[in-house]
Amino acid sequence: MQLPICRTCGVQYGAPRLDCPICLDERQYVGWEGQQWTTLAELRAAGHRGRLDEEGPGVVGVGAAPSIAVGQRALLIRSPSGNVLWDGVGYLDDELGAQIEELGGISAIAVSHPHFYGVMTEWGRAFDAPVYVHEADREWVARPDPLIEYWTGDTHSIAPGMTLINAGTHFAGGTVLHWADDPEGRGALLSTRRFHFALSRLEGGPTPDVFVWVSRENPDVDAALDALLDALGIGREALTFVGDIETGFVDMRGSQGT
Numbered sequence: 678m679q680l681p682i683c684r685t686c687g688v689q690y691g692a693p694r695l696d697c698p699i700c701l702d703e704r705q706y707v708g709w710e711g712q713q714w715t716t717l718a719e720l721r722a723a724g725h726r727g728r729l730d731e732e733g734p735g736v737v738g739v740g741a742a743p744s745i746a747v748g749q750r751a752l753l754i755r756s757p758s759g760n761v762l763w764d765g766v767g768y769l770d771d772e773l774g775a776q777i778e779e780l781g782g783i784s785a786i787a788v789s790h791p792h793f794y795g796v797m798t799e800w801g802r803a804f805d806a807p808v809y810v811h812e813a814d815r816e817w818v819a820r821p822d823p824l825i826e827y828w829t830g831d832t833h834s835i836a837p838g839m840t841l842i843n844a845g846t847h848f849a850g851g852t853v854l855h856w857a858d859d860p861e862g863r864g865a866l867l868s869t870r871r872f873h874f875a876l877s878r879l880e881g882g883p884t885p886d887v888f889v890w891v892s893r894e895n896p897d898v899d900a901a902l903d904a905l906l907d908a909l910g911i912g913r914e915a916l917t918f919v920g921d922i923e924t925g926f927v928d929m930r931g932s933q934g935t
């Protein structure tokens with residue numbers, strides 16, 4: 678059976694229903710034309726396809742083209758101990774599944790918060806991979822399944838060097854992924870709304886600095902930063918420096934940054 682997917686948020690439910698609780702929640706919205714549903718088969722028939730983009734060493738962006746819902750994208754983190762899919766997207770078909778298989782498949786899936794659930798249960802089943810959701814967000818899981826693993830507490834290790842941190846961003850179970858072996862030293866990957874960020878900590882100065890890197894898929898850096906600060910409940914005064922989208926750190930540090 679083709680299970681219903683909410684057109685606005687891209688989340689797939691385990692059974693037909695009238696409303697989408699994730700969209701009715703004040704942190705999302707219901708589309709102007711009211712609640713609309715679709716299915717994976719319908720999306721494919723309408724011309725949607727999977728889309729992979731190289732995001733940097735060891736990281737592949739996973740999404741759909743044309744984009745679905747609010748354009749969520751996941752990140753496939755390639756690691757010798759098994760690939761981890763960070764966050765969900767509202768799309769999957771056999772072709773995309775085969776492309777991911779060529780990249781080594783998926784051994785674990787973890788999601789940041791309900792707006793990124795997408796068709797995560799479908800992904801988990803396709804790759805026989807556990808889907809990690811923080812216990813505090815259990816009520817939002819739209820398609821419960823035995824492969825969903827609810828974790829509790831502040832941190833949870835899902836693979837060597839990969840640790841989930843309950844940061845409480847946006848939702849009580851809001852999660853950040855810390856990736857210790859990241860070749861670019863990004864430190865942590867974090868998503869809020871439809872923006873992806875990486876965080877890294879620079880020691881050595883009078884106080885340690887935390888750098889926020891906005892993923893290159895977000896051309897509007899200001900909108901991305903506002904979404905992040907809003908989720909963290911802090912203002913712009915918390916930022917000591919905002920880099921230039923073209924030149925990065927060149928002007929500030931006198932050496933080529935990324």
Ligand SMILES: [Zn+2]
Pocket residue numbers: 683684685686687688697698699700
């Ligand atoms: Zn929805």
